[in-house]
Amino acid sequence: ETLTYATNTAPNGLRGAAEKGFLDALNEVSGGEIEVVPYWGASVMQGDEILGGVSNGVADMGYININYYPNRLLLNGAFQLFPEGPEDYADIMSVYHDVYDQVPQLREEFSQQGQHIIYIYPYLPYAGVFREPVTSFDDFRGKRVRASSQWMLNLLGDLGATPVSVPWSDTYQSLQSGAIDGVFTNYDSLNRTGMDEVAPNILTSRRLWLAVPMILTINQRKWDAMSPQMQGWFEQAAAQAEKTFGEYYDNEFDRIVKAQQDAGYTVTAASDEDIEKFVSLPAVKSNRETWIQSAEKAGAEKPAQIIERMKTIIDAGSGGVAHD
């Protein structure tokens, strides 16, 4: 059977490795029975169209970034309310699996959109690149920093930074010319686009996980029509790809740090007490309250309980240290 897959990434880099790895594994474990035609690089749908596209059959499978659908995947968006999480790939993945197994509302939200989750992978942690030396979160004060998620912008505001939302295509140039002072997003993107060349002061830490999981889904009807054997191939492929990608993922953070240091950039690991401060900013609490309010308004049942459960799982996965 031939299936189509829509994504907005190219088949290279961290995301390419994860997604191509899964598609290849699917072909392999099915002994060539399942063949996938990928539409890489938003060639058929942009990132924010894929959720609708998979449910309407434009593509059979797709990459879903929860952040692109603030209301449609509102409950899944709760991940962003947890700025600190596990450091190791295995721990991150087990948090993701536990959350999706123990908080049924999250999978439910995907079925409402007519799709079924087939694979999950994590991004690299958050990092900031700055034109001027930045070695702690205190140095964010007064700087114009670009971020994209509403929750992160609130945190940056608490740090005394001026959160700005420049279009992604303008970001490199703006950083180079000084129209903005820094960018705070995932470590992989910052390095791949070369933002660190023009803003060589980097602050990061593995503890600053980018909480939102990257999700691959398949059209629900397509899934329901499959034989148990085929469905089994998807599960095997996910397990196999998860293992392969783990090795890549574990090396990638250190590889970027080393590449940046070799290039003469300043890479600072955020100190423990710095991270402590970051995760206990008032916005962490107010973000959760805002989220609970909007979830209640959208008709979700007991959203506060979802947060509680996710918190328990994430704290356990991060080594059991409870904050705030």
Add this chain to the structure above:
Amino acid sequence: MTLLNRGLAELCGWLLIVVVLFMVVDLVARGFSRPLYGVSELAMFTMIAIVYLGLSHAEEQDAHIRVEWLPERLQGVAGRSLNGFVTLVSLVTIVIVGWAVWHNAIGAFDSRQAIAGPRPILVYPIKFVMFAALALYGLQLCRSLSRQFRRAAHDE
């Protein structure tokens, strides 16, 4: 109808100035470290409105870009039939597009589709504007078609 088209075209022109002002305000606000949320999104919505609201006027003015090589070379009945065919094809297409946008707008309304940003901004209003503009474009095409028919009947 002609007045409406012209009025909308005029409005679109002034909306461009509004976009300029939005962006300048955004720029100045950032300079003072007081960023305004949603201004660039508002500019973007305004621009989408400009694009769609002008469609009907552009049709009336025959300003939509096309290759005029063959239509210029056909005279009489053949030329008129070709023009009629082109208008009909346009009408059918716009009905399909209008239908698709209508459904998309309803879906955006039901699912509260929003742009991710500091505050999620709902997108259904602009999608309904798009639909209304396409409907107007469709009406304008009907008008052109009936005018072409009447002229053909008159010439017979």
Add this chain to the structure above:
Amino acid sequence: MDFTLIGIGGIAMLLLLLVMGVPLAINFLLVGFIGIATLLTPSSASSLLGDTMYTAIASPTFTVLPLFVLMGALAAASGFAEQAYKGIHRLAARVPGSLAVATAFGSAAFSTVCGSSLATASVFGRIAYPEMRRYGYDKRFALGSIACSGSLAAMIPPSGMFILFSIFTGVSVGQLFMAGILPGILTAVVYTLSIVWRAKRHPQLAPIDAEEREVTVRDRVRGVRDLWQILALGGVVIGGMYSGLFTATEAGAIGALGALLLGLAGGPLRSMPRLRGALRESAGITTTLFFIIIAALFFSRFLGLTRIPFEISSFMVSWDVPSWMVLGLILLIWFLMGMVVVPAAAFALTLPIVFPIVVELGYHPVWFCVIAMKMCEIAGVTPPVGLNAFALAGAAGKGVKINEVFAGVWPFVLCDLIVLALLLAFPAISLFLPETMM
């Protein structure tokens, strides 16, 4: 039904309706819809269509385009575009084709702030075209020079297309921006040589009038003075962006505001009908141009769904032939694809597949991206789908037909091919700056 067959049928239908005079946007939308409905289902096609009509332009990146169009229209209505060309005409009197040369370098200068070929072609279509015609330039010659010079915006940084390439290939934006500078300048120089040579051989392309023959040195100096307004505006926009006062998108707003203020101060725009005319005109260009952009993107998505680009690229890279032949084939396919789909889509469909192979064959990634960009520039002006040409036909006014633009671009496409050959033969042109500066 076979996917490839549907794709070929779609392209044939597109060409047929094109010749019949169906507006381009309508044509793309209809053929794309019928094609996708056949490939998938009518309801999937309608869903993707409804989405595309919004998402194709719902990006802050696109906001800059109408702003620069507005800047061009205001500059034309204020009369300082006319004055500037008068100045250049006087300054460069007796130089064959001087106004076309000025347009090429004007576009190159404008490209240092604007990353969009469409915006550049629109701005110069509005500013330069009427002036070139005023001095008796041949219509096609003028149009061809503007359409092709517009594509410099993508090669000279900043460039939206290079950012796209960076995302696809993982090569840093900075390296690509550096790499584009010399090829961009080279292109402008080759255009200049071709313009001067052609104007000399065929004086009817760019007539030298009697007045020009009597220009004194003092007249030439006076010509420089006519340029002050356009230089001031350019200075503010370029200077403001490079000093970090504003972003590239905001540069469009500042440019439009600047043109408005200069026009108000100078007087012409204090006339309400004149200002309203310029505003209406900008909105009209925005409408027709964006409608085509949206529709062309939808059609490109249809081609993507036919899997033709995927099949061709996969076949090509699995083919056991010498590496230069693989490269040659890739270029040929891009050239052909560039004729029918928008550049961004052509690369989104093929680059992910061919790029890793090209790198494996030992070609330099940065160099390959510059080559791809050159192909992209060519794709923007070649018929039947040349967005730059559409933008220009829309901006230059009612008297300009799209076929006339296409008729005018071929000599410049030939120049592009010469530059392409130079870039292929001497990778250092692309690699010198990124390797020494970074």
